[in-house]
Amino acid sequence: MPEFLTLLSPDEARSLLFRHLPDLQSAAEKLETHLALERVTAAPVRSPHPLPEFPRSTVDGYAVHAGDTFGASDSLPAYLKVIGEVPMGDEAQFTLAPGEAAIIHTGGMLPEGANAVVMLENTQHVQREERKERGENNNSPGSCVRGRCALEIEVLRAVADGENTLRVGEDVTEGQIVIPAGARIRPAEIGGLMALGITHLRVATKPKVGIISSGDEIVHPESDPRPGQVRDINSYTLAALVTRAGGAPVLYGIVADKLAALKTLAARALTECDLVVITAGSSASARDMTAEAISSLGSPGVLVHGVNIRPGKPTILAVCDGKALIGLPGNPVSALVVAWLFVVPLIERLLGLPIDRPRTTLMAKLTINIPSQAGREDWVAVKLTPRLEQSGSEITGWLAEPVFAKSNLIFSLAAADGLLRIPPDATGLSAGEVVEVVLM
C-alpha cells in the first residue's frame, strides 16, 4: 500500500485541482431553443425587442381613459359609452374619445386613446330604467357613436393611469440581458426565449469525458465471466453520472493492468476528450500503475494521490497539459461517490455553471448512531422511509437509515436513496439527529 501521509480533505483536493485549471471552459454550439432543455448558455442572451411589444390588458373588462373614471364609486358611477370590442390578436380599428370605452379581453391590445382597463366586475350595464330616469331612451342617438349602436356602462370604481394593463417593455426592455451566461435552461427560460422569437441559442458544448476501466479481472457486461472475473460496472455508472451532469461520456472500454496499454489508451482519451476518468484495478499495485501512467501524460501530472475520505481514499487527481485526469478507485461505490465529488464539479466548471448555485437536499431523522473517524470526511449511503402522520396518509418527514454493506457492494448503493456527509471535524452522527441527505 502506498503511504498517504498528509491527505487532503475532498474540498482542499478539489480546490487544488481547480487552481491548476484556470481556463477550463467548454466550446459553444448553436442549438434550437426547444432542444436546449438542461443545456447551459454559452453567452448572455439579450432581448431583441421589448416584451410585451404592445400595451396589453391583464383582465377582462373595458379599456378606458383613466381620467374618465375619476371619483367613480358604487354610489356615484361614471357613465361611459361602449364603442366596440377589441379583437384578440389584432389592433382595434377605432380610437377612444373622451367618455368612451371598449370591451377588451385579457391579453388584448389597448386601443388608441385608452390608458387603463376597468375590470368587468367593477362595471354594470346601464339599465333601461336608469337611462329613462336620465331622460334617455334606448334608441336615442346618444347611445350610438360613429354608426355603432353602443352599450352604455356604469363604472363603479375609478382606475389609475395604467391600471390593469402591461406597458410596452414591462417584462423586458429592448437590449436587456434576459438570461446570463452559464445559466441552465429550464422550462421557464425556453418560454421566455420563445416569447422573444429567439428560436436558436448558443450553449456550451457537452464536455467529452473519456472513461477507461482498468483491471485484469474486468470483462464486458455481455460476457459470461470465468471464475475470478467480474463484469465492468464502472464504465456504465460513470457514463450515467456524466450524462446526468451534462457531459458526453466517451467509453474507451476495458484495459488490462499493463502499463504500456494503459498509457497508450489514456493518452488517446486525453487528446480526444476534455477530461479523462480512469478507474483503477482494485489492487494497490494496479492503482500505483494508474498513477504512473497518468504521470507520464503531461505536466504537472499527479497533484493528489489519496484523499481523506471514505469511501474513496485511493483517489488520484491530476492535470496534464491543461486537462484533468481523475483516477478513481476500482470499487464501484467508491468510484461513484468520488466521481460525484470531483468529476461532476469539473463538468459543471467546463459548462460554465456557477459553483455557488442553489442545490436541493432532503432533511431526515437518523435512525441509528454512525461513528466516524475525526479528520476524515465520510459519505454514507442511506435508505429513506416516510414518517407518516397518525392517520397514515400524509408524509410528515423522513427517516434515514444507513445502508451498511461490506466493501461497498453495488446493490447496497442501488438500495439507497441518498448520501449523507459526515464532515471531517465530526466523530460521527447520533440517532435522532436531523441530517441533510443528497439524493442520488
Added chain:
Amino acid sequence: MPEFLTLLSPDEARSLLFRHLPDLQSAAEKLETHLALERVTAAPVRSPHPLPEFPRSTVDGYAVHAGDTFGASDSLPAYLKVIGEVPMGDEAQFTLAPGEAAIIHTGGMLPEGANAVVMLENTQHVQREERKERGENNNSPGSCVRGRCALEIEVLRAVADGENTLRVGEDVTEGQIVIPAGARIRPAEIGGLMALGITHLRVATKPKVGIISSGDEIVHPESDPRPGQVRDINSYTLAALVTRAGGAPVLYGIVADKLAALKTLAARALTECDLVVITAGSSASARDMTAEAISSLGSPGVLVHGVNIRPGKPTILAVCDGKALIGLPGNPVSALVVAWLFVVPLIERLLGLPIDRPRTTLMAKLTINIPSQAGREDWVAVKLTPRLEQSGSEITGWLAEPVFAKSNLIFSLAAADGLLRIPPDATGLSAGEVVEVVLM
C-alpha cells in the same frame, strides 16, 4: 367570469382526478440498460445468479485458513508459508494446505482451502535473522513447497472465518428482486444491472402528452407578431416540463378560439396520447370554450373547473373515457405552475413511480413578508441568494426573495430559482421565516 363557488384545494382536486383514473399505467418497452438512465422499471428485476459469483478478497493481503491464525498477535505471530499468488481475473492453480498462505489482491478469487484474508499491513516477511534463530537458512528446503520457492510470513493478527472476504451471494442471491417495479433508473441501478449481465431492461414507455395551445392572439415563435399578437410560449414550456418529468410531449400547435376546431384537435390528441393538456385562450370566454370542448370528448368529462390556488385558479381537470385532460390557464406562469401540480403527477402515475418517494427542497430565509388569502394555496416565485460566512467564501445558507411581477410575466419566472408554497390555512409568511423552496 364564471363563478367558482366551492373551489377545491390543489390536493383535493388532484385526489378527485386520480380517483377517476384507477388504472392509469403506461405500456412497457425493452431498452438497452446503458440507455435506461432516468427511465422507470416496468417490472421487478430478479438476479439471474448470485453476486459475487465466487468468494472474493476485499483487501490486499494473504489468503489463509483462518484457523491457522488462531491467537496470532504482534508478540506471538503465526508463521505461514506463501505458496503462490492468486492471479487477478483467474482462479488459482493451487490449493492451500494447512500452514500455507497465498498472496491475494483486492477482488481476487479465494483459492481452494482458504476461508479468510489477512491484510498486508498485519503481516511481515520473516527476516533472515529470525529464520536463522529458528535454525533455518534461506535456502532451506522447508521454504520451498511443491517446486515453488515460497516466502514465509508472520501473521500479526488473527482473522475469523470469512474475514476480509465476500461470500458468494453476499451482495445479491440468485432469484432475488434487485430492483422493484416503478424504480427510476439511476447510475447505481445501471451499475448493478451490468454486474449481473442484464444488458436489456423492461421500462415504462414514455407517456405521450398531447399539448394544444389555443388563442386567437397566439402565433408560432418563428413568426413576426402583428400588433395584438403574441408568440406561443406554453407549447414549449409545457413540452420541456413533460420531458423533464419523463413524458414524451406531442405538440399539436396553435388552435384559434373556435369551438369546432378545438374539439376536433383535442379529440385527435386524446386518441393519440395518454394525456392531453390544453392551454386556454386568456379571456374568460375562451376558457369557457375550452371547458365546453373538453366536456364533449367523453365521460365523465369536466370534474373540476376552478381550483383554489394562485396562480392558476381557472384550471380545468377532466377525465374522458379513461384519459385525463387538463385545461390550463393561458398565462404562461400560471400554466407552468398548474402543469407542475397536475400534469407532472399524472405522468409519474403513468410511469408507475410511487407517490410517496422522497423529494428534495432547499431551506431558505425569507427576506420580506408575503401576505396570502386564507383558504387559498399560493405559489410564489423566489430568487435565491447565498448567505456567506464572514470570510465571504463559504455559503452558510440561502435568502429567498419573492419575485413579484404584475400578471406573472414569463421572465419573472425565468429570473426565479424556485417556488414557495403558502398553504391554504396560512394567511401569509413572515420575513425571517425559514421556508422550503422547490427548485424549478
